[in-house]
Amino acid sequence: MTLLQVAYAFASDTDGSNLLEHVKTIGELVEQEVLEDPFQYLDTFDWQLYTKGRVCMRRGVNQYTLSDFAGLDVREGIGPENAVPLAREFVSSPFAEELLSLVGIRALIPCVDVERKKHFFHLLNKDQKITLRLCLELHNCFCEGAVQETGGCIRLYGLRGYEKVYQRLRQIFIEKGLQERCGEDYLLQQALLGRKRRPLDYNSKFNVTLNDRDTIAEAARDIFLLLADDMSRNLPGIIQDWDSEFLHDFRVALRRSRSLLSSLKKMVSGDECSEMLDGLKAIGTATGPVRDLDVYLLEEEAYQALLPESLYQGLKAFFASLAARRDQEFEQLLRTLQSPEFNTFMSQWLDFLQNRFCSLTGGKGRQGCHSAAVKFIRKRFEKIIQLGEAIGAQSPDAELHNLRIECKKLRYLLEFYRSLFPEKAVDACIGQLKKLQDNLGTFNDLSVQQEMLATYRADLAPGSKKNMHIAAALGGLITHLQSDQQNVRKKFAKIYSNFATAEHKTLFQDMLDAPVVREKKGETK
Amino acid sequence: MKSIAVYSSKGGVGKTAAAVNLSYVCSQRGKKTLLCDMDPQGAAGFYYRVRPKPNFNRKKFLKGNLQSFIRETDYPHLDLLPAHFSFRNLDLALDREGNGKLKHIFAGLADDYDYLILDCPPNMTLLSANLIMAADRVVTPVVPSTLSILALAQLVKFFDKIDADRKKLQAFFSMVECRKNMHGDTIKRFGKKKIFLRTQVPYLADVEKMGLTRQPVAVTRPDSVAAEAYDKLWMEVWKSLFRK
Numbered sequence: 001m002t003l004l005q006v007a008y009a010f011a012s013d014t015d016g017s018n019l020l021e022h023v024k025t026i027g028e029l030v031e032q033e034v035l036e037d038p039f040q041y042l043d044t045f046d047w048q049l050y051t052k053g054r055v056c057m058r059r060g061v062n063q064y065t066l067s068d069f070a071g072l073d074v075r076e077g078i079g080p081e082n083a084v085p086l087a088r089e090f091v092s093s094p095f096a097e098e099l100l101s102l103v104g105i106r107a108l109i110p111c112v113d114v115e116r117k118k119h120f121f122h123l124l125n126k127d128q129k130i131t132l133r134l135c136l137e138l139h140n141c142f143c144e145g146a147v148q149e150t151g152g153c154i155r156l157y158g159l160r161g162y163e164k165v166y167q168r169l170r171q172i173f174i175e176k177g178l179q180e181r182c183g184e185d186y187l188l189q190q191a192l193l194g195r196k197r198r199p200l201d202y203n204s205k206f207n208v209t210l211n212d213r214d215t216i217a218e219a220a221r222d223i224f225l226l227l228a229d230d231m232s233r234n235l236p237g238i239i240q241d242w243d244s245e246f247l248h249d250f251r252v253a254l255r256r257s258r259s260l261l262s263s264l265k266k267m268v269s270g271d272e273c274s275e276m277l278d279g280l281k282a283i284g285t286a287t288g289p290v291r292d293l294d295v296y297l298l299e300e301e302a303y304q305a306l307l308p309e310s311l312y313q314g315l316k317a318f319f320a321s322l323a324a325r326r327d328q329e330f331e332q333l334l335r336t337l338q339s340p341e342f343n344t345f346m347s348q349w350l351d352f353l354q355n356r357f358c359s360l361t362g363g364k365g366r367q368g369c370h371s372a373a374v375k376f377i378r379k380r381f382e383k384i385i386q387l388g389e390a391i392g393a394q395s396p397d398a399e400l401h402n403l404r405i406e407c408k409k410l411r412y413l414l415e416f417y418r419s420l421f422p423e424k425a426v427d428a429c430i431g432q433l434k435k436l437q438d439n440l441g442t443f444n445d446l447s448v449q450q451e452m453l454a455t456y457r458a459d460l461a462p463g464s465k466k467n468m469h470i471a472a473a474l475g476g477l478i479t480h481l482q483s484d485q486q487n488v489r490k491k492f493a494k495i496y497s498n499f500a501t502a503e504h505k506t507l508f509q510d511m512l513d514a515p516v517v518r519e520k521k522g523e524t525k
Numbered sequence: 526m527k528s529i530a531v532y533s534s535k536g537g538v539g540k541t542a543a544a545v546n547l548s549y550v551c552s553q554r555g556k557k558t559l560l561c562d563m564d565p566q567g568a569a570g571f572y573y574r575v576r577p578k579p580n581f582n583r584k585k586f587l588k589g590n591l592q593s594f595i596r597e598t599d600y601p602h603l604d605l606l607p608a609h610f611s612f613r614n615l616d617l618a619l620d621r622e623g624n625g626k627l628k629h630i631f632a633g634l635a636d637d638y639d640y641l642i643l644d645c646p647p648n649m650t651l652l653s654a655n656l657i658m659a660a661d662r663v664v665t666p667v668v669p670s671t672l673s674i675l676a677l678a679q680l681v682k683f684f685d686k687i688d689a690d691r692k693k694l695q696a697f698f699s700m701v702e703c704r705k706n707m708h709g710d711t712i713k714r715f716g717k718k719k720i721f722l723r724t725q726v727p728y729l730a731d732v733e734k735m736g737l738t739r740q741p742v743a744v745t746r747p748d749s750v751a752a753e754a755y756d757k758l759w760m761e762v763w764k765s766l767f768r769k
Binding site for chain 2: 127128129130159160161162
């Protein structure tokens with residue numbers, strides 16, 4: 001029933017024994033036991049656990065712990081032995097469920113190995129009663145074969161009714177200038193000091209702060225470089241095939257780059273811009289099949305939920321064949337990503353951005369990024385309104401498809417240039433756009449899925465019993481998806497009219513008319 | 526929160542030893558347990574090496590703000606409210622408050638603990654009546670002898686007198702010495718009565734040594750007969766708490 005707990009960190013130039021001397025001034029200190037606690041910190045590439053105030057540790061090969069930063073709320077579970085596990089690979093348990101809810105489909109990647117040596121002590125009074133529990137921890141971190149001492153910490157666990165002892169010791173440590181914090185987050189940060197990875201160093205959400213004094217060419221270059229960095233950082237995860245989101249994030253950065261370059265194409269003189277666009281497109285084409293298959297494979301449970309049990313057998317066979325096809329496509333993707341051509345193109349792309357892009361954009365590229373962004377966004381918004389107004393109940397699906405593409409382009413623009421506009425206004429506009437995009441996106445996904453399933457079904461060789469099962473399952477799915485798609489289409493008119501209200505048009509207008517937001521917070525021009 | 530008063534009007538029957546060991550067993554089973562030492566001699570506090578806080582006294586106790594005076598023992602899930610010497614005059618104060626006062630005070634702990642174990646002083650006063658009324662079970666140690674059986678009969682009468690529910694009274698034979706004929710005869714004659722629990726706690730050196738070790742027997746001698754007896758006794762009491 002310990003209510004009081006605090007920890008003090010100390011640097012690697014001491015073993016903490018000097019701190020124990022202070023403790024001895026207020027009672028008899030008795031050592032209880034020493035525990036060696038070697039473990040490994042794991043988190044997803046985008047720090048899903050750390051963001052949510054949790055850390056995952058693995059002891060031995062398969063003993064996992066989820067803990068809050070304070071180390072108070074601790075859950076334990078047995079999990080997979082592979083180096084980079086997925087939450088869904090854990091055997092069903094409350095632990096696995098919690099982990100899944102925290103990290104979803106992202107893999108747990110080892111961050112650093114830590115060896116924690118714990119010395120436990122009791123502080124006794126004259127009755128030999130425990131009045132305080134202490135733990136002196138010494139930490140060593142291991143990375144790439146090298147050992148790094150990262151200091152340690154002393155943890156105090158106060159006992160109810162003996163608060164005075166706890167407070168007195170706290171006071172002594174504070175007077176000695178010790179830092180009153182040493183949660184799991186602190187240790188993780190210390191352990192990662194000087195390493196390639198740092199907590200929260202990657203977020204799949206695009207975020208760039210532009211300088212409003214930059215030209216549009218300079219701003220675009222900065223965005224391109226960030227996107228190129230995202231691509232290169234996701235590459236190892238794709239090659240190792242840790243989880244599907246590395247490829248997803250890579251392709252998002254790629255699409256954003258293509259969209260931005262297309263929108264600036266007219267500004268850039270010479271053929272290099274077209275060559276770069278072709279190169280980026282080729283990478284998109286090369287990475288597409290695996291991503292498409294990943295999307296289906298991630299939907300297996302959702303598809304199963306749509307069908308009666310009698311069709312499960314066929315569905316299972318269908319997904320088994322998709323998984324096999326994915327393996328083949330992945331081999332091809334690996335060859336592409338490890339090819340000299342790919343590496344050469346990526347170097348050329350970086351070289352183009354760093355050394356030639358700005359100079360090739362000429363006069364138009366020298367206009368201020370804010371005024372250019374206003375023009376781009378306004379033009380795209382007006383186009384969306386124009387396309388949207390023309391869509392009626394009988395309009396062909398292709399018109400919705402075009403509208404979806406335009407919405408996506410507008411979304412990218414808003415995300416690229418968001419730092420130049422008032423935060424609340426951009427968020428409100430993105431929020432409105434997102435509702436429309438969700439409808440159009442779902443409509444498109446359902447259409448693509450039906451098409452794929454129909455093509456797959458048409459290609460099935462007749463005669464085999466297995467194929468007959470698959471065809472039946474696919475037939476069932478197509479019927480469901482058709483009906484879902486019709487429902488989504490029916491909702492479009494209302495969602496669009498909500499998007500295009502006078503109030504929302506004013507929202508966009510006000511955002512574009514707002515004074516420029518300076519890089520420094522609070523300063524506006 | 527369930528409350529169990531370990532009570533006997535006689536002294537030296539193994540009452541505090543039972544309260545100390547039952548509270549330990551209870552807490553070891555993962556239940557949040559508070560041992561409340563109501564005996565001004567403070568023996569339960571002594572066994573757990575817990576002294577009362579300097580500013581604690583009868584008045585503070587009666588005000589009902591017990592939270593600030595509860596102290597953690599050396600064992601997980603087990604806290605103790607130590608007695609104070611001024612508890613010897615609790616009767617005087619309770620005279621003005623009636624039999625439900627302690628029940629009201631202990632109700633304030635219901636959110637913090639699963640079990641409250643009361644180590645009661647050996648007398649038959651207003652304080653005893655209050656403790657009996659406050660408890661869900663009153664467990665009384667009986668040394669197998671004629672006088673103890675008479676004392677038990679008196680206790681039953683006392684229950685009637687204060688209008689307490691007789692069903693919550695449970696006795697167990699304590700400090701049993703098999704070699705003594707009187708013990709054997711008494712147990713033979715009364716042991717099957719409904720009021721008696723099946724578990725008997727023998728007279729054991731390990732229990733006596735608690736005064737030296739100042740720890741529950743299950744800590745110093747986890748595999749001993751004494752530790753096993755208190756464990757069985759707890760299980761019997763615990764089961765009876767949930768029997769209709």
